[in-house]
Amino acid sequence: MPATIRDVAKASGVHVSTVSRAFSAPQLVNAETRAHVLAAAEVLGYRPNRAARALITGRTHNIGLIVADIANPFFPPLIKAAESHARGRDYHVFVADTNEDPGVEEELVLALAKQVDGVLLCSPRMSNTQIEQLSREVPLVVVNRPVPGLPAVVMDVAQGARLAVEHLVGLGHREIALLGGPRGSWTNREIRRASTLAARTAGAELVVLGPNAPTEESGSAQAEAVLRAGVSAVLAYNDLMAVGLIDALDHRGVKVPDQISVVGIDDTALSRRTRPMLTTVATPTAAAGRAAVDMLLQHGDDRRTTALVTLQTELVIRDSSGPGPHRTAGPGRRQLPPLDGVASESRE
């Protein structure tokens, strides 16, 4: 029913190949012939069938973007940046959501494989070997995780975690909890490694709680464990969990940052919206999206490029972190009520 290149050829009295060239190689066709063709195409409402084109050129001009959870505010900025960056290069981005499920992840890559020129795999939960296998089906750029032999863009979240821990220790905290993220997350391992090291170096103790789903609910659910751990500060895997935790602490009458300091990671839009505003590690998500698109488009064909782009992070100090019980630096201007009496409300 829709007009094909053949209809246009017939209508303008030239061969189909000329029509084809009129669109995709204008310099090869006489200017007025081209005008004729375009006019005919216009009246017929002709649109090139990209699937057919892809079949022969091998390039779809689409790129796939797979994220763990589209509802996680970490991803939208990345997605939007990738989209507009790609659009500027005449590419379209197809986004898909895996619900944090490695199975769905694999299925989606395979499904996307033949319809896109490459896939941006963000925060994958699969194993490295799985990812390597998939990279034989379609060019892959991994985001938020380095995979040997594959191009990847990561954030220097270890640096961020270190800064966060040092910030807390500087405020006088000696016992810090790390609210871990999801199993299979490289970022999570990285944060854990770096914060453990930073704590030890600074002479503080770090207790790890997790792994946990990277959600607000999961942050709330760990409030109990945090209190039981008797720490005075918490570093959370992401802002979502930090917010969930603050919320649950608030419900229990525990004041942040007066009784417990909480630091998040990601600097999502959320962090400026909460009361108190969240101290957090800013990750350059938009830049990551753009970089990933660039890498994919650059080595479009020669796979197995092993480039690794690392983006810097920084600590954004807001209101959810304050002086700890052991004063060592800075003016200790806050009172620290005892933590007792809180446990009674614990079962709610």
Add this chain to the structure above:
Amino acid sequence: MPATIRDVAKASGVHVSTVSRAFSAPQLVNAETRAHVLAAAEVLGYRPNRAARALITGRTHNIGLIVADIANPFFPPLIKAAESHARGRDYHVFVADTNEDPGVEEELVLALAKQVDGVLLCSPRMSNTQIEQLSREVPLVVVNRPVPGLPAVVMDVAQGARLAVEHLVGLGHREIALLGGPRGSWTNREIRRASTLAARTAGAELVVLGPNAPTEESGSAQAEAVLRAGVSAVLAYNDLMAVGLIDALDHRGVKVPDQISVVGIDDTALSRRTRPMLTTVATPTAAAGRAAVDMLLQHGDDRRTTALVTLQTELVIRDSSGPGPHRTAGPGRRQLPPLDGVASESRE
């Protein structure tokens, strides 16, 4: 480089058509032949090329989903519901973001047209005639707006707005502001119409501020106008704007709901996260996503189906709405400090 159906045919000693049928019409091929073929395909790592298949069958088994802004928390639940619903029917969903730009919107529909079996157009900002034209390129289901002659699923947001206004009037508010949404939004017109009517009926005055971008920033930016309007309650186009407004009011020392009540629309995850928790109109977004997919898949071919599905909304009363200055109902347990003295802080 990747294995084709031809390779599999060669490897298993049968004709390509047999291989094809082994996959897409198992009952037509001998069981052990089929086993042979599948085995060969397995070792070769063969995956059918969906583009080639689509070329001949005319069905891509993909559906497009276009939203105004993926970062708006209203959309993710809709997207996720549509995705998983579609996946259950062996369809994949490609999401794209328009940045609230009608031009990009049209471009995306056109780009998607040949690569999907249909498009879910959510909250479009285009004109009806534009949409009708596009529907000739690809089957369309419109979400959040009725378009004559096209299948659509909408929320009964008029009812929601009415409930919200009645709720506020019931609390004693007589002067209410409506924080309008974006130009071109059907939902916005609907809210405006219904709330104006409801206010008049209940003997209250409604002042409309807008149109505005449906963002948090835009909500904050209107705080000044809200104060100047001298109202005691505000109904916002969506939760995002409501939150932005509350935030800006808070900065100015204006207490919500003690001095001004604020009601949102959408009941996004945000609304339970704010302090005070937001009174809002719940819209069944997940159900809308599923319904839209169903409609698209149902009348896949016969376009111009004129079905219109309307989903009910309901008012969720939380903490951001309280008694107004004119007590008529309910216990007026809050003090109402004067609004004066606020303007001095206005320029921040």
Add this chain to the structure above:
DNA sequence: AGTTCTGCTGCAAACGTTTGTAGTCGCATG
């Protein structure tokens, strides 16, 4: 005048599938 070049266009094969039609074989039926 002959040769080469340039600018343009047509021809036809190819991309990886699906599917209508026709063919083969063994077997039961009349």
Add this chain to the structure above:
DNA sequence: CATGCGACTACAAACGTTTGCAGCAGAACT
């Protein structure tokens, strides 16, 4: 024994493009 049937498989055309090659003017050299 011819016929028909059922189960299976091969053949080939088609889907809508792109692109290497060849052809053909006319212009520009030698």
